Amino acid sequence: MSAHQDPQVGIVMGSDSDWPTMEAAAQALAEFDVPVEVDVVSAHRMPTEMITYGRTAHERGLRTIIAGAGGAAHLPGMLAAVTPLPVIGVPVPLRHLDGMDSLLSIVQMPAGVPVATVSIGGARNAGLLAARILAAGTDDAARDLRERMLSFQADLAEVAHAKGE
Amino acid sequence: MSAHQDPQVGIVMGSDSDWPTMEAAAQALAEFDVPVEVDVVSAHRMPTEMITYGRTAHERGLRTIIAGAGGAAHLPGMLAAVTPLPVIGVPVPLRHLDGMDSLLSIVQMPAGVPVATVSIGGARNAGLLAARILAAGTDDAARDLRERMLSFQADLAEVAHAKGE
Amino acid sequence: MSAHQDPQVGIVMGSDSDWPTMEAAAQALAEFDVPVEVDVVSAHRMPTEMITYGRTAHERGLRTIIAGAGGAAHLPGMLAAVTPLPVIGVPVPLRHLDGMDSLLSIVQMPAGVPVATVSIGGARNAGLLAARILAAGTDDAARDLRERMLSFQADLAEVAHAKGE
C-alpha cells in the first residue's frame, strides 16, 4: 500500500485485520488529495520497528500519524511517546466489549503524551482530523486545504438539508 | 483572561467552574510560548455566541481550539461543526459518573465532524496536543516548536529516569 | 414528510437513517390525531438551520419538540438551549455501545437546559409523552386529549389482562 507523492500522513494499524475499519481514514484523506502511507506496525509483535517508525516519522516528512488498534490498544500511545507529531488514535472494536476497552486504552493517556482520540471505529473522522491539522498550517497548501474543508462542511450541510426536504 | 501576542489557540469552556481543570491547557501552551486566548463559551447558555466564536475562529487567526465541557458535553462537538480548525475536546468530570458521560459525549462524534478527544480531565495533554498540531506546520516557527517538543520529550525521559535511580 | 393541520409537535432527527427508530413517535401521535411535522435537522451538519429551527419553533405554533439522535447526540440538548418549548430526547442506538453513549449525551444536561429523555430507542414513548404534554393544557382540546390518554391506558390494561387469561 503506498502513494505517489511524498506522504504527509502515516496510517498504521496493529494488524491487517484492522484495515476494513481503517480504510475510511485513507479514503477521507484521498478526498482531500492528501498523500498518505499505510503500514501494519504492531506495538506488541514488532515493538522495535514500531519505535523506529515513530522516531523517524517526522524526519521522513510525515506531519501526522493515524494509528488504529483494538483491545489493549497500545499502538497510538506508544507512537505518541516517540514522535513529536500529533498522533490520532482510532479505537477499533474487537469481538468483545464493543470497543470500550480500545477506547479507554487509547484515550486515557498520562500527562505528557497526548493522543487525539476519535470515536470507536471512527477512522473516517481520523482522516478528516488529519486534514484539519494540515489545514492549520501557515502556508498556501494549508490555506487551500482549509478552503476545501469549508466547502466540505458546506456540502455536508447541503446533503443533510436535502434529506429533510 | 488574555495574552499579548496574537493568540494561536483558543481555549474555551462551558462554565468558569471548568477553569481549575482547563487551566493546565493554558499552562502547557505557555511552556511552549504559544499565545492563547481563554473564554467562557457555553453551547447551552449562549449558543449564538458559541457558533459565532466557532465560525470566526480561523478568521481571527486561531489555528486550533481546545474546548472543555462536562456531562452532556456539547461544546467541543458543536464548535467542530462550525470551524474548519482542529478541535481538541477535554472531558471535564462532574459530580457523577466520573467523567464517563463527558467522555462519550465528546468522543462519539458522527462521521464528518471529528473532535480530537483527550483523557478525562486531561487538559494538560490538550495543550500539548495543540502544540504538536502547530508544530506540524511547514514554517520556521513550526520547526522550532517541533524541536522544543523533542526537547520536552527528552526531559520527560530524563525526569522519569531520575526517579528510577 | 408533513401533515395537513397546523403541526403541534415537531419531530426532528440528525439523519434520515434515524427514521426507522423515530417513525414510532409520529405513529403514536397519529393515534391521538396530533398533527406533527417531521424534519432532518442535524446539529453537526447544519448547525445554523438547527438553531433557527429551535428559535422559531414556538413562533411557528409548535408546542413540543421530539429530537432523536445517536452517539455524541447533541441535537436534543442544542434545541433545548434555543427554544422555550419542552424538548423530548430519544437516544438512538448506533453500531457500538448499544445506545449508552446516546443516552448519556442526551440526559446529562447541565442545570438550566432540561431535556425530557426517554429510553434507548423509545420513540413511541416520546410520542406518547408529547401527547401527555399537550394534554396538560387548560383548553378543551387538552381535556379531550387527556380523556383519550385515559382510554389509551385502559386499553393497555385490557390487552395486557387478556394476555394473562
Add this chain to the structure above:
Amino acid sequence: MSAHQDPQVGIVMGSDSDWPTMEAAAQALAEFDVPVEVDVVSAHRMPTEMITYGRTAHERGLRTIIAGAGGAAHLPGMLAAVTPLPVIGVPVPLRHLDGMDSLLSIVQMPAGVPVATVSIGGARNAGLLAARILAAGTDDAARDLRERMLSFQADLAEVAHAKGE
C-alpha cells in the same frame, strides 16, 4: 410542605432523605411562581397511597408530576402508569453506583408508559421542564410563562457571557 395557590405541579419523592436533592425542583418552580405541592410518596413502602396519588393527580388539578427516586427507582414509572399527566423522573444518586442504577430504572420504561427523565440529581432541570410543559399550553398563563422562560434563557446567556469577559 405546601403552597397557598392551587398547586399545578406535584413534587414527590420516595423518602424525605431525597429532599436535599429534590428541593431544587421546588425552587426552580418558585422562580416562575408556579404553585407546587410536595409529598413523600413511596412506591415500595406505601404502594396504595402512591397509586391513589397518581390516579387522582389530574383530578386534583395537578398538570405535571415530578418524581425523584434512587436505586431501583420505581416511583416515577409507577406514577406514569396510573396518571395521564406527564411525569418527570429525577434519578437520585444513592450510596453506590453513582445514580446509574437510578437512571436506568427510571428511563428504560416500556412502550406505552413514558417518563421524562432528567440527569442524575437534576432536580432543578425537572422544575424547569415542568415550567416548560405548563408554558406549552394555549392560555394566557402559558403565554406569560413562555415569555418568562425566554427571559430566563436570555439571563442564562447574560450571566454566562459575563463570566467570559
Add this chain to the structure above:
Amino acid sequence: MSAHQDPQVGIVMGSDSDWPTMEAAAQALAEFDVPVEVDVVSAHRMPTEMITYGRTAHERGLRTIIAGAGGAAHLPGMLAAVTPLPVIGVPVPLRHLDGMDSLLSIVQMPAGVPVATVSIGGARNAGLLAARILAAGTDDAARDLRERMLSFQADLAEVAHAKGE
C-alpha cells in the same frame, strides 16, 4: 396456563413476550412436581391488578412469587412491596443493554423490601430457588423436597463428572 393441584408458586411476567425466558422457571418447578400458576401481570399496564395479585397471593395459598421483567423492571419490586412472601426477580434481557438495566432495576431495592434476584435471563435458577425455599419448610413435604434437591445436586455432579471423562 395453569396446574391441577393448588399452586404453591406464582410465576408472573410483565408481558407474554417474556414467556420464552420465563418458561424455564415453570419447567424447573415441574421437575420437582411443585404446582405453579402462570400469569401476565404488568406493573405498568395493569397496576391495580398487579397490586391485587400481590396482596392476595399468600391468601390464595401461594408461598413464593417468581416475577420476570425487563428494562425499567418494576414488577418484582412492586410485588415485594405488597406481599409478605419471598419474591424472586428474573432480569429479562431486552433489545438494548443486555439486561444490565433489568438487573439493576430489580436488585437495587431499598431497605425494607427485598427481592431475591437471579442472573440475567436466569429463570431456571428462579424455579430452583423457589424449590429450595419450599424445601426450607418444616413439614414432610419440605423434607421430601429437600431430599430431591440433594439428589438433583448429586445428578448435576454426575453429569458434569461424566463430561470430564
Add this chain to the structure above:
Amino acid sequence: MSAHQDPQVGIVMGSDSDWPTMEAAAQALAEFDVPVEVDVVSAHRMPTEMITYGRTAHERGLRTIIAGAGGAAHLPGMLAAVTPLPVIGVPVPLRHLDGMDSLLSIVQMPAGVPVATVSIGGARNAGLLAARILAAGTDDAARDLRERMLSFQADLAEVAHAKGE
C-alpha cells in the same frame, strides 16, 4: 457471636471486615426474633471448612444461609453449590468498582445453582428476605412470622406516610 435458641439462619462472611456491612442482616432477623448464627467462613482462605459448613448446614437445623462477600465474591455461590438450602448473597462493596464486581460475581450464577442476590450492601434486606423465606413455611411459626411481616410492612407505610405530612 452466637444466639441462645437453635439458629435457623446462618450468616457468614468472607472476612470480619465485612461485619459492618453484614451486621444489618443479623439485626433485621433479631427484630423478628429469628435465632441466627454468625461466622467468618472464607471461600478462598478456608475452602474445606467452607464446604463443610455448607454441606452440614441443613443437618444442623439451619433453614437459610446469608452470605456476604466482596470483589470476586465466591462465597455465596460456593455455598449454594453444596447445600440444598436457599442461599442469599449480599454483594459487599470494596475499595474499587463500588460493588459492581461483587454484584456480578454473586448474581450471574450458572443454571442449577441459584443465589438469591440482594442489592449492593443490602444486608438488611438479606435478613428480611430470610424472614420471608421462613414465613413461607406451613407451620404455626411460619404463620406467626408472616403476620409479623405484614405488620412490619404496615409500619413501613405508616412511617413513610408520616414523613409526607
Add this chain to the structure above:
Amino acid sequence: MSAHQDPQVGIVMGSDSDWPTMEAAAQALAEFDVPVEVDVVSAHRMPTEMITYGRTAHERGLRTIIAGAGGAAHLPGMLAAVTPLPVIGVPVPLRHLDGMDSLLSIVQMPAGVPVATVSIGGARNAGLLAARILAAGTDDAARDLRERMLSFQADLAEVAHAKGE
C-alpha cells in the same frame, strides 16, 4: 482428552460448552510440546472433585493450571485457593454481558489468593502464559522452552512485518 507424556499443565473448565473457547490453550501448549491434561471440573456442580483436583494438582506433577469459566466464574479462584501452583484464569464470554461478569469474577480476587487473568476469551494467551511460566524455571527444559518462546516472538514479528509490506 489426555496426553501421552506426564502432563505439566492442567486445563480445566466448568462445562464442556467452554471447550470451543478453551481449545486454543491446549493448542498453544501443543505448539511448544508441553504435555497437558484437559478436564471438566465444575466449581458449582462438583465442588468436592474440584477441590480434590486443586489440592492434588502439584502432587500429580502439574506445574500450572489453566481454568476457564464464565458468568459468576468461580473455578479459577477456587482452584487458586487450594493449590500452591500458579492458576491462570480465562474469562469465558457467555450469552449476556460479553464476558465482563466473567472477567470481574476472575480478576478481582482478594489479597492472598492470586489468579493470573488473561483477556476475555483469551485462551491462546493462557496457553502461552503457561509456557512462559514453565520457561521461567532453572533447568535445561526451561532454557529450551525460553529459546523457543524467543523464536516464537521473532516469528510473530516476522509475520506482522510481512503483512505491512
Add this chain to the structure above:
Amino acid sequence: MSAHQDPQVGIVMGSDSDWPTMEAAAQALAEFDVPVEVDVVSAHRMPTEMITYGRTAHERGLRTIIAGAGGAAHLPGMLAAVTPLPVIGVPVPLRHLDGMDSLLSIVQMPAGVPVATVSIGGARNAGLLAARILAAGTDDAARDLRERMLSFQADLAEVAHAKGE
C-alpha cells in the same frame, strides 16, 4: 531501591507515584525471601529504556516481571512484547474511573502476548503470583518455595478461622 542477592523478580512501575500501590508486591516477595529489583520504567516517557529493560530482563537473571500502571496502562503489555518471561500486570487506580481503564488496558492483550493480570490495586497478589511462578520450577529452591506457599495458605486459613471463633 535494591536487594542484596541476585534479583529474581523485577518490579517496575510507570511513575514513582505508583509506589504506594506497588510496594505490597515487594513486601509479599520479601515474606518469601525472594530477592527483587524495583525500578521506575515508563512506557510513555522512556520507551527505549523500557524496551531495553524488557529485552534484557531474562539475560540479567530475572525470572518474572511485575509491572504496575494506571489509565492507558501500556507498561505491562509492552514489556510482555519484548521479554520471554511471564509478566504480571497490576492495574493501578488513578483519579478517575476507579481503575477500570487500567484493568482493560492491561488485560485485553492480543493473542500472542499474554499479561497475567491481577485485581485493581492488587500488588500483593502480584507478588504472591510471582512466588508461585518461581515455585513452579523443578529445582530444590522451587520445592522449598512451594512448601512455604503451602504453609502460607495454611496460615491464611488459620487466621481466617480464628476470626470466626
